[in-house]
Each structure stands twice: as C-alpha cells, then as structure tokens.
Amino acid sequence: RKEVEQDPGPFNVPEGATVAFNCTYSNSASQSFFWYRQDCRKEPKLLMSVYSSGNEDGRFTAQLNRASQYISLLIRDSKLSDSATYLCVAGGGGYNKLIFGAGTRLAVHP
Amino acid sequence: GAVVSQHPSRVICKSGTSVKIECRSLDFQATTMFWYRQFPKQSLMLMATSNEGSKATYEQGVEKDKFLINHASLTLSTLTVTSAHPEDSSFYICSARGQITDTQYFGPGTRLTVL
Numbered sequence: 001r002k003e004v005e006q007d008p009g010p011f012n013v014p015e016g017a018t019v020a021f022n023c024t025y026s027n028s029a030s031q032s033f034f035w036y037r038q039d040c041r042k043e044p045k046l047l048m049s050v051y052s053s054g055n056e057d058g059r060f061t062a063q064l065n066r067a068s069q070y071i072s073l074l075i076r077d078s079k080l081s082d083s084a085t086y087l088c089v090a091g092g093g094g095y096n097k098l099i100f101g102a103g104t105r106l107a108v109h110p
Numbered sequence: 111g112a113v114v115s116q117h118p119s120r121v122i123c124k125s126g127t128s129v130k131i132e133c134r135s136l137d138f139q140a141t142t143m144f145w146y147r148q149f150p151k152q153s154l155m156l157m158a159t160s161n162e163g164s165k166a167t168y169e170q171g172v173e174k175d176k177f178l179i180n181h182a183s184l185t186l187s188t189l190t191v192t193s194a195h196p197e198d199s200s201f202y203i204c205s206a207r208g209q210i211t212d213t214q215y216f217g218p219g220t221r222l223t224v225l
Contacts, residue, residue, distance in 0.1 A: 042219070046213060046215070087153070087154070098144070100154040102153040
C-alpha cells in the first residue's frame, strides 16, 4: 500500500466549476500536511499547508481528518490556470521528510 | 518567498560519465536539503536527505556510492550521479528547508538524459 494515495484523475471540469480532491495517508505519525501544485515538466510549488482546523486561501480550501487519515482540497470557481497536477503530501518521520502522492491531474476547459 | 536554484537545468551525457547537480538556497539558510527523483507520470521519490556538515541519509534502495551527496554549506548541496546509465535518466529535484518552518522549497529541477 502506498503511503499517500490519491485518485490520479484526470478531472476534466469546465471553468467556474467546483472540484474536490481527496487523499489518504497511511502513517498515523505524520504531523504536517501540504498540497503542492506541479505543472508539466516543472518542479512542485507549495499551494497550501493543511491544518487540523481546516484552512482557506482564496478559492482553495484544505481539510484534514486525522481520525480517518484523510486530506482534501476544494477548488471553487475553477480557472483555466488551475490546470495542473495536485500533489498531496504528508510530512513526518526523520528530518521531516515529505511523502508525496502520485498526484491528481486537473484539466479545466473553457 | 524562499528561492532555490538548481544547475544545470538540463544535461545530456554519455553512459558511464558522472554528472554533478548543484542545489542552492538563494535567500535563506537551508539546514536540510532533500533530493528527489521523478520518472514520467510518477510521483516524486525521495532519494536522500542531507544536513549541512553531516553525511546524507539515503532512502532504501538508493545506492549511496552511485548518488554522492555533499552538503558543504548552509546554502549549497550537490548530487553527483556517478557512472550514469540510461536507467538513471530522470527529473532530479532538490528542495531546501530552513531553520524555522517545515516547508520545503523546491528547485526548478534538472532533467538528466543518459544516452
């Protein structure tokens, strides 16, 4: 079983749609969680950290459920520029290394 | 925000040669740097973690004699792929973590092609 699992997608949505991504992690000792965005052939860029209380950054809302070991990302009012692969990341363990999911691909169309 | 650079961005080399990749944190001191590898359509896989002034910690299955890591200063880490083979062709990405936050900032990556 992978340490961080995500639905690979792709999610094809029209502009303006709301889309949600889910992710599960297996290491109950993980203490930090993030969503990264990766464009094709580029490095990952931090989208947002995920806190237990849930957090919002503009059109993006992240939720964490420690009991279920589940993380989510909600994107409202999708833009064409949101098209990318979204990586769910769990941190923890020695040196706070990050474990990446394989990513969920989002394609927003006009 | 924190900036991490990587050099070179792209390298093509012959089988058997060694390739050195540099990772620099430009505007902060990176106590820890991480090296990842990503094959097409796959996830980033952590190869090793390096702390300034100490030996790198390699993930299971990563040969430390093949992938030499040096973290000589708080702003520079290098990865040397020794005796590269075509199966080493991949996207190598470094990240750096500062002294205060857990956040890792990624370099732009180095695309290695071994012929």
